[in-house]
Each structure stands twice: as C-alpha cells, then as structure tokens.
Amino acid sequence: MTLRTLLPVVLLASVVAGCGNNSSPARPTEPSSTAPTTSVVQAAPAFTGVIMAKCTPTAWQLTGVVPGTGSTVRRSFPLAAGRSSAFGCSSGSSTGRVLRQQFDRDFTRLAVSARGTDGGTHVGYVTSGGAFVDLSAPPSGFADPPRQDTAMVNPATGRIWYQGLDSMGSVDPDAGPASARAEAAKPFANGIIGGSRNIYYFAPNGRGPLNLGFAAYRVYSPDGRTEVRAGGAFRIGDVDAVDDATPITELPEGARGCWPKWFMTADSFLCVDNDNTQLYRMVIGADRASLTQTPLLPKTTRPVGSAVSNADGTQVAFISAISGTPALYTVPTTGGVEPTRIASVEDAKVDLIDWI
Numbered sequence: 001m002t003l004r005t006l007l008p009v010v011l012l013a014s015v016v017a018g019c020g021n022n023s024s025p026a027r028p029t030e031p032s033s034t035a036p037t038t039s040v041v042q043a044a045p046a047f048t049g050v051i052m053a054k055c056t057p058t059a060w061q062l063t064g065v066v067p068g069t070g071s072t073v074r075r076s077f078p079l080a081a082g083r084s085s086a087f088g089c090s091s092g093s094s095t096g097r098v099l100r101q102q103f104d105r106d107f108t109r110l111a112v113s114a115r116g117t118d119g120g121t122h123v124g125y126v127t128s129g130g131a132f133v134d135l136s137a138p139p140s141g142f143a144d145p146p147r148q149d150t151a152m153v154n155p156a157t158g159r160i161w162y163q164g165l166d167s168m169g170s171v172d173p174d175a176g177p178a179s180a181r182a183e184a185a186k187p188f189a190n191g192i193i194g195g196s197r198n199i200y201y202f203a204p205n206g207r208g209p210l211n212l213g214f215a216a217y218r219v220y221s222p223d224g225r226t227e228v229r230a231g232g233a234f235r236i237g238d239v240d241a242v243d244d245a246t247p248i249t250e251l252p253e254g255a256r257g258c259w260p261k262w263f264m265t266a267d268s269f270l271c272v273d274n275d276n277t278q279l280y281r282m283v284i285g286a287d288r289a290s291l292t293q294t295p296l297l298p299k300t301t302r303p304v305g306s307a308v309s310n311a312d313g314t315q316v317a318f319i320s321a322i323s324g325t326p327a328l329y330t331v332p333t334t335g336g337v338e339p340t341r342i343a344s345v346e347d348a349k350v351d352l353i354d355w356i
Contacts (some may be wrong), residue, residue: 258278
C-alpha cells in the first residue's frame with residue numbers, strides 16, 4: 001500500500017498575534033522603559049498526570065488529571081493587555097510537544113512577549129498568579145527599545161528564546177536580563193508583533209531552533225538520536241541526517257497512513273490516522289527502513305483528538321467523544337484493550353501537552 005497518497009498535507013504554523021489581548025491599547029502600564037520589573041513567584045501545587053492546555057483570548061488554562069484517581073489541579077496564566085504567547089488560539093500545531101514549549105519544566109511560567117510604554121516589545125514570562133516578569137534590558141542612551149517576540153522555552157536548557165528584527169536571542173529566566181545573549185540562529189520571518197511570524201520549536205535534547213512554518217513536521221526520540229519526518233513518506237534517520245534516509249513508501253499489508261505525534265520510546269512513536277479515528281503504535285525496525293503498526297483503539301467512527309503517551313511509553317492518553325461528550329481516556333500501547341474513561345472534558349478542543 002502506497003503511503004504517499006494517505007498522508008495529509010502539512011499545515012504551516014504561523015502567528016499573526018499569539019494568544020493574548022493584543023487588540024487593546026498598545027501602552028499598558030507594564031513593562032516600562034525603566035528597569036525591568038520583578039515579582040515573587042508564588043508556590044503552586046505540583047503538576048502531575050496528563051496535562052491539558054486550553055487557549056482563551058485572555059489566558060492559557062492548564063489542567064493536570066491523575067489517571068489513577070481522576071483528581072485534578074488547575075492553573076491559569078492570564079494574558080493582560082498587550083501580552084502575547086507564541087501560539088494564539090487559532091494557531092495550528094502538529095503536536096502537543098510544541099505547545100508544551102511555551103511553558104517551563106514545572107509549569108509555573110508561561111513565556112510571553114509584551115508591548116512596553118517605551119514603544120518596544122519585551123520578552124519575559126507570566127506566572128500562574130498573573131504576575132509579569134520582564135526579562136528585556138531597558139535601552140541605553142539613544143538606542144532603540146527592544147523588539148523581541150515569539151517567546152519559547154528550550155526544553156533542555158530552560159532558557160527563553162525570542163525573535164528579534166535581525167537575530168534571535170535567549171535569556172535565563174532565573175538569572176534575569178543580564179543573562180541575555182544573541183544566538184546564531186536567524187529569525188524565521190520578518191516583522192514584529194502585529195505581523196506574521198513563523199513559530200519555531202526544539203528537539204527534546206535542545207537542538208534547534210527548528211522552523212515549524214516550513215517543510216514537514218519532524219518528531220524526535222527522547223534521547224535525541226532518532227528523527228522521524230513525515231510528508232509524502234516516512235523518513236527515519238539520525239538527527240540532522242534524516243533527509244538522506246531512504247523514504248518508506250510502503251507499510252505492512254493492512255497498515256494505514258498516519259501522522260506522527262509523539263515519540264513514546266527510543267524506537268516507537270504515536271501516530272494518528274488521517275481520519276482522526278484511530279491511534280497507532282509505530283515501532284521502528286532495527287534498520288530504520290521499516291515500520292510495524294499496532295492499532296490501539298476499537299474500530300469506530302468516533303473522532304480522536306489530542307493524544308500523548310506516558311514517560312515509559314506503556315500508556316496513551318487521548319481526548320474523544322466516544323460517549324457522546326468529550327472525555328479523557330487512557331489505553332495501553334499493547335493494543336486489544338478497551339480504553340478507560342478517566343474524566344470529563346469541558347471542551348474537546350483542549351490539547352494534551354504532557355504526561356508527568
């Protein structure tokens with residue numbers, strides 16, 4: 001069976017204005033052109049379980065659901081006037097792994113950019129309590145104010161990256177503005193907030209930034225050694241060398257084309273079929289030139305939404321309206337087992353961005 005005819009067209013992901021209230025006046029009370037503001041980060045309950053993210057025009061709302069008990073912990077990251085996250089509510093992402101990189105490791109900070117009273121665009125983060133911490137140094141002398149936007153967190157280093165007019169940079173959120181440095185990477189598009197910006201992301205080992213706005217989306221193994229690219233056909237190879245790998249244009253008899261979403265182990269990844277009704281466990285052959293496919297769900301026409309695996313790749317969590325209303329389910333990656341309903345979901349459009 002030819003895979004090329006089954007894989008979907010790749011969506012280009014770009015932002016016109018990220019999640020946040022950017023239609024309001026461009027001169028909010030903070031940040032200012034004076035020294036960057038600081039605030040005390042309040043302790044928050046530890047986040048565990050399956051992490052669901054929902055974008056609203058004024059906030060990112062996170063819910064952690066523990067599969068064993070169904071207990072939940074909620075956090076909200078308000079976006080006041082002039083503040084924006086990299087992804088807006090209408091921005092597309094091929095995987096929750098990318099959306100997850102808007103947040104720090106323990107989900108206490110959301111990377112954002114903010115319009116300042118100095119006429120510039122500052123980068124920083126918002127806490128779950130709504131406090132904004134400005135990480136942009138104020139201009140000195142006759143220099144222009146900062147022009148920094150599309151803030152994302154490098155998952156390996158924890159540094160917040162941003163795009164400037166002509167270059168990219170990063171800053172350590174714990175060390176503050178003095179830790180900012182220019183990075184060798186160039187911005188993926190021209191312009192600042194209010195214009196189109198292509199979103200970028202990082203491999204789990206911190207390699208990047210990688211442009212999400214062009215070419216097929218790529219997923220990476222947790223150890224950073226294997227890269228899978230889909231777009232017409234699967235290619236599997238070493239990181240940075242996957243384009244040289246032989247395309248896998250044929251799947252085993254009875255297998256279906258699907259879209260990779262999440263690496264589960266070093267040699268297996270989660271895949272969603274083109275109809276969004278089935279989840280597959282895809283196991284990479286030792287030669288990296290073959291794949292085996294195991295369906296995880298009973299055959300139905302019920303739509304499957306966002307999905308994510310646990311740390312050891314033995315369980316997958318997903319959103320579906322199997323019972324007529326949206327709910328969170330889990331299912332073993334061995335296949336052949338009925339999904340277990342964990343909790344109701346208020347909105348089927350939430351994204352699963354981690355399982356910790």
